[in-house]
Amino acid sequence: MGIITGFFDFILSYLPGVILLIFVSGLILLYVSDRHQVDHTIRRNYPVVGRLRYMFEEMGVFFRQYFFAQDREEMPFNRADRTWVYQAAKQESTLQAFGSTRLQHEGDVLFANSVFPYTGNEEPQQQVFGPYCPNPYATDKVFHISGMSFGAISKPAVKALVAGAREAGIWINTGEGGASTEHLQGGADVVYQIGTAKYGVRNSDGSLSEEKLKVVAENSNVKMFEIKLSQGAKPGKGGILPADKVTAEIAAQRGIPEGKASISPPTHQEIQNYDDLYNFIRHVRLVTEKPVGIKLCVGNISEFREMLTALTSRASAAAADIADSQSKQSAFDDVINAYAPDFITLDGGNGGTGAAPMSLIDAAGMNLQESLPLVSNILTELNLKERIKLVASGKLITPVDVAWALCAGADVVTTARGFMFSLGCIQALQCHKNSCPTGITTHDKRLQAGLDPVNKSVRVAAYAKEMHKELETIAKSCGVSSPSKLSRKNALIYTSNQHAKPMDEVYR
Incomplete structure (x- = not known):
C-alpha cells in the first residue's frame, strides 16, 4: 500500500511540470508551423496569437446577437421579432410596457384603427x-x-x-x-x-x-x-x-x-x-x-x-x-x-x-x-x-x-x-x-x-x-x-x- 501511495505522490509532484512542458512544447510547435507556412499571412506574421483571429471570427456569429446587436438592428431578423416568436411559442406573455422601441422607416405599416372597433364574434371565413x-x-x-x-x-x-x-x-x-x-x-x-x-x-x-x-x-x-x-x-x-x-x-x-x-x-x-x-x-x-x-x-x-x-x-x-x-x-x-x-x-x-x-x-x-x-x-x-x-x-x-x-x-x-x-x-x-x-x-x-x-x-x-x-x-x-x-x-x-x-x- 505504501508503494502505491508513494508512486501516486511521485506522479502528482511532477504532473504540473509535465503539463507545463507539454503546453510549452505545443506552443513552440505551433510557432514553428505558423512561421513556416505560407497560406495565412496573419499566422505567418503573428505566430500562435494570429490563430485567435480565426477563433473570434468563428465564434462571433454566435455571440454578436447577445453582446453587440441592438433589439431592432440585427439582420436578417432582429432580436425584438425573434423574441416575440419565442414568447408566443413558449406560451409566455407577448405584452410589452413603456412604449414602442420601433423607429418608423419608409415603407413601414401603421394600421388604421377604427373609431368603432369590431366587438362581435364571427365564425372564421373559409x-x-x-x-x-x-x-x-x-x-x-x-x-x-x-x-x-x-x-x-x-x-x-x-x-x-x-x-x-x-x-x-x-x-x-x-x-x-x-x-x-x-x-x-x-x-x-x-x-x-x-x-x-x-x-x-x-x-x-x-x-x-x-x-x-x-x-x-x-x-x-x-x-x-x-x-x-x-x-x-x-x-x-x-x-x-x-x-x-x-x-x-x-x-x-x-x-x-x-x-x-x-x-x-x-x-x-x-x-x-x-x-x-x-x-x-x-x-x-x-x-x-x-x-x-x-x-x-x-x-x-x-x-x-x-x-x-x-x-x-x-x-x-x-x-x-x-x-x-x-x-x-x-x-x-x-x-x-x-x-x-x-x-x-x-x-x-x-x-x-x-x-x-x-x-x-x-x-x-x-x-x-x-x-x-x-x-x-x-x-x-x-x-x-x-x-x-x-x-x-x-x-x-x-x-x-x-x-x-x-x-x-x-x-x-x-x-x-x-x-x-x-x-x-x-x-x-x-x-x-x-x-x-x-x-x-x-x-x-x-x-x-x-x-x-x-x-x-x-x-x-x-x-x-x-x-x-x-x-x-x-x-x-x-x-x-x-x-x-x-x-x-x-x-x-x-x-x-x-x-x-x-x-x-x-x-x-
Whole structure:
C-alpha cells in the first residue's frame, strides 16, 4: 500500500511540470508551423496569437446577437421579432410596457384603427382553393408553414412541424425534397411541392412521373400541389443540398445517389414558355384532381404581367369566334378555370432557409414589400383575383408583418423561418453546414438529440395559434370581423418624408 501511495505522490509532484512542458512544447510547435507556412499571412506574421483571429471570427456569429446587436438592428431578423416568436411559442406573455422601441422607416405599416372597433364574434371565413377541382381545399386559417425540405431540415424538426401543424389546423409545405413518411402519415394538411428536380415524383431522366404523382395524390393528407418555378433564396437557380446532408434515407426519398450534392436544375424541363407552364399546371391538376399552384420570386414585374396576359390571351382566343356574349364569357371562363393556377405563392427576394450564393441572396429578386402590392394589382386588373389565391411568403414572422401582407393583397401567408424560431432556432447561420447547434438543419445525430419533437410540436402549434389571435386583435381594432377581411383601407404606409399615407394611395 505504501508503494502505491508513494508512486501516486511521485506522479502528482511532477504532473504540473509535465503539463507545463507539454503546453510549452505545443506552443513552440505551433510557432514553428505558423512561421513556416505560407497560406495565412496573419499566422505567418503573428505566430500562435494570429490563430485567435480565426477563433473570434468563428465564434462571433454566435455571440454578436447577445453582446453587440441592438433589439431592432440585427439582420436578417432582429432580436425584438425573434423574441416575440419565442414568447408566443413558449406560451409566455407577448405584452410589452413603456412604449414602442420601433423607429418608423419608409415603407413601414401603421394600421388604421377604427373609431368603432369590431366587438362581435364571427365564425372564421373559409377560403377555397381550386373550386373547380374534383377535390378543392378549404381552410379558415391565414397563416401556414412554408416549404422546408426534409434534407435541408432534420427528421425531428419535420416531425415537430407536422405534429404542430396538425394541432393548429394549418398546412405544411413539403419543400422541393418531396414528402417524407412523417409528412404523409402525420395527419396534417400537406402541400406537396414539385421542384425542378421532381424529387419524389420523378422518372430516372428527371421528368415528371405520372404514376408516382398519382400515388402521392391518393394520400388524403396531401391537399394541394405547388409547382416551384423559383424561390427567394436563389431566384434563377435550383435547390442546393450539400453532399454531407444527403443521407441514405434522403437519397432514397429523392431518388438520387447517397453522399452526392443534390443540385436541382434552374427550371423544369417541361416548361420553356408560358404555354408550357399552363399546360403543365393543367396536366398536374388532371392527374391529381387536386388544386395546383405555382411558386415564384418576381424579378421583373413586366414579365410577370406577360405571364398572366398569356393566360387571358389564350382564353380570349378560345372565345373569339363565339357571337353570343353569354357563351363567349362562358368559353373564356372555361379556359381560365382549366389552365390557371389555383394559387400563386409569391416569395420575397431576400433569402430563405436554404443554401444559396450570396450574390443571389443579396441582389436578385424583388422584395415582397415591393412585389406583393404590384402582383395583387395585376391580378385585380386582369380579373383573376377571385380565381387565383395569392399566398405571400418571405420574412413575415410577426403579426404586424402578416397583417401588412393581408392588407396589401395576400389571401394567406406562409413562413419557414418563423416556424424555425418556434422550434428553437437561434439564427446561428449554420443552416447549410450540417452543424446547426439546435438540431433543426443538421443530420448529426448528436445535435439532433437536443430537439424533442413532442415538446417542440407544442411550441409550433402555440406560435400559429398566438399569431391568429393577434391577427384577430389587429383586424377588430381596424373595425373588421376577421383577418381575412383586412384590406388596403385598413392600413397606412410611411413615405420618404415620414408622413403616413393610406395604403390604397401608395399601392394604387
